Amino acid sequence: MLEWVEKYRPKTLKEVAGHNEIKEKLKKWIEDHIKGKNPKPIILVGNPGCGKTTLAHALARDYGFDVIELNASDKRNRAAIRQIVGTASTSKSLTGKNILIILDEVDGISGTEDSGGVSEILKVIKEAKNPIILTANDIYKPTLKPLRDVCEVINVPNVHTNTILAVLKRIAKKENLDVDEKTLKIIAKHSGGDLRAAINDLEALALGGKINQEIASHLPDRDTERTIFDAMRIILKTTHYDIATMALMNCSEDLQTVEEWLAENIPKEYKKLEDIERAFDYLSKADIFLGRVYKRQYFGLWRFASSLMTAGVALAKDEKYRGFTKYSYPSVLTLLTRTKAKRETLKKILKKIGEKTHTSSKRARDDLELLKSIIENNLEMGAELVEYFEITKEELENIVGKKLASEVFKIINKKKKEKEKEKKIKEKAEKKIEVEQKETEEIKVEKIEEVKEEKKSKGKKTKKSEKKEEKTKQLTLEAFFK
Numbered sequence: 001m002l003e004w005v006e007k008y009r010p011k012t013l014k015e016v017a018g019h020n021e022i023k024e025k026l027k028k029w030i031e032d033h034i035k036g037k038n039p040k041p042i043i044l045v046g047n048p049g050c051g052k053t054t055l056a057h058a059l060a061r062d063y064g065f066d067v068i069e070l071n072a073s074d075k076r077n078r079a080a081i082r083q084i085v086g087t088a089s090t091s092k093s094l095t096g097k098n099i100l101i102i103l104d105e106v107d108g109i110s111g112t113e114d115s116g117g118v119s120e121i122l123k124v125i126k127e128a129k130n131p132i133i134l135t136a137n138d139i140y141k142p143t144l145k146p147l148r149d150v151c152e153v154i155n156v157p158n159v160h161t162n163t164i165l166a167v168l169k170r171i172a173k174k175e176n177l178d179v180d181e182k183t184l185k186i187i188a189k190h191s192g193g194d195l196r197a198a199i200n201d202l203e204a205l206a207l208g209g210k211i212n213q214e215i216a217s218h219l220p221d222r223d224t225e226r227t228i229f230d231a232m233r234i235i236l237k238t239t240h241y242d243i244a245t246m247a248l249m250n251c252s253e254d255l256q257t258v259e260e261w262l263a264e265n266i267p268k269e270y271k272k273l274e275d276i277e278r279a280f281d282y283l284s285k286a287d288i289f290l291g292r293v294y295k296r297q298y299f300g301l302w303r304f305a306s307s308l309m310t311a312g313v314a315l316a317k318d319e320k321y322r323g324f325t326k327y328s329y330p331s332v333l334t335l336l337t338r339t340k341a342k343r344e345t346l347k348k349i350l351k352k353i354g355e356k357t358h359t360s361s362k363r364a365r366d367d368l369e370l371l372k373s374i375i376e377n378n379l380e381m382g383a384e385l386v387e388y389f390e391i392t393k394e395e396l397e398n399i400v401g402k403k404l405a406s407e408v409f410k411i412i413n414k415k416k417k418e419k420e421k422e423k424k425i426k427e428k429a430e431k432k433i434e435v436e437q438k439e440t441e442e443i444k445v446e447k448i449e450e451v452k453e454e455k456k457s458k459g460k461k462t463k464k465s466e467k468k469e470e471k472t473k474q475l476t477l478e479a480f481f482k
């Protein structure tokens with residue numbers, strides 16, 4: 001059984017509500033392609049559920065194209081994209097039809113951990129001869145500029161409330177729902193231009209049986225927990241196996257979180273004790289499978305966990321509970337979120353202590369208790385240890401409170417200043433010695449130079465007199481022979 005968003009997804013451009021100008025642009029673009037003009041690829045940019053993917057599919061259908069749709073932000077898809085686009089550029093589809101390539105969520109590849117993603121998509125765009133439509137919620141991130149440069153950006157606005165209302169009316173009629181126009185208007189307004197959300201809300205409320213203005217006005221905030229509320233309502237309201245198993249299809253939460261949500265909300269929805277007992281029995285079995293999935297890394301068991309959690313819990317009730325139930329965020333998760341910062345800090349401190357003492361963080365816990373009591377009884381020693389473990393003031397505040405932490409850090413800072421002062425004095429003294437040493441060095445050099453000079457001039461003198469002596473000697477010999 002299909003979800004209503006799929007069941008009522010427009011097949012042709014004519015069925016797509018609103019967006020008239022965009023439809024014309026798209027038609028011209030694909031006709032240019034057919035004529036071989038090779039226009040730039042198109043990026044459809046808009047908020048979730050405004051109809052980007054629907055527009056692309058409807059266009060393909062209207063012009064007899066087959067569609068290849070891939071999620072661009074999924075790294076694992078990248079090789080497949082290149083391969084498919086590679087073949088698609090040279091051949092038609094197996095049915096002999098032209099191919100339109102849809103690359104979904106291109107804005108999902110802008111993360112720093114996936115910096116090559118954009119250039120890979122650019123390569124794909126360059127290679128492909130088939131028309132490509134990219135979709136994105138936000139294309140104005142700087143990392144996506146190269147894509148904007150090579151594509152034509154078409155902004156798809158949110159769907160107008162009146163248009164949404166018209167779609168909801170049509171669906172309500174086809175599903176034989178007993179609902180008045182005012183209630184549908186509340187649902188339409190609440191969706192904030194997200195037609196998918198509006199259809200999901202209508203479907204979820206219909207599962208509850210009764211839809212009226214009072215119930216519609218209690219719809220959970222769309223901006224926050226969007227799909228998990230839908231999933232809860234579908235699982236807890238339906239008594240159909242296949243509807244229940246589809247409930248998590250568009251849900252971005254992991255199974256462990258869904259489990260917490262169900263544990264919190266089963267008693268809110270189910271009234272009979274036997275139903276609650278059975279539902280928790282299935283949930284606990286799902287938990288066992290889930291535990292084994294993570295422990296043994298055996299992902300084949302995942303589907304059992306998922307089915308027990310969805311269909312198991314759904315079929316645990318004898319019959320549907322009619323009426324609206326206000327689901328709430330799991331208290332366990334609220335508590336964990338509230339204490340998250342504190343737990344993170346504690347982890348950091350234990351890691352620091354463990355690194356210095358070469359012990360596990362379990363053992364470091366005992367050391368931390370000891371450190372606390374030292375700080376309470378001997379501030380000086382406590383300060384020394386805190387400095388040694390390199391614990392920051394904010395971290396210390398978490399374990400001994402603000403007052404004690406600030407006293408400890410007063411001591412640490414005072415010591416730091418003293419050390420700095422000592423360091424400066426030492427540096428000054430060292431500089432003085434250095435200068436003195438340099439001066440004596442210079443004097444030494446000067447003296448050596450003087451001595452050298454003296455020796456040189458003495459040497460010259462003796463040489464002169466020696467030469468003179470030799471001359472006189474030679475003269476005497478000459479004179480002698482004469």
Ligand SMILES: Nc1ncnc2c1ncn2[C@@H]1O[C@H](COP(=O)(O)OP(=O)(O)OP(=O)(O)O)[C@@H](O)[C@H]1O
Pocket residue numbers: 004005006008009010015016017018019046047048049050051052053054055135136137159167195196197199
């Ligand atoms: N203009 C529309 N006319 C009729 N139905 C629409 C329209 N826009 C959206 N819908 C409905 O909402 C559903 C979701 O639309 P679609 O998948 O096209 O949204 P999207 O803009 O691609 O969202 P996302 O960014 O989350 O992928 C469709 O299956 C269809 O049922």
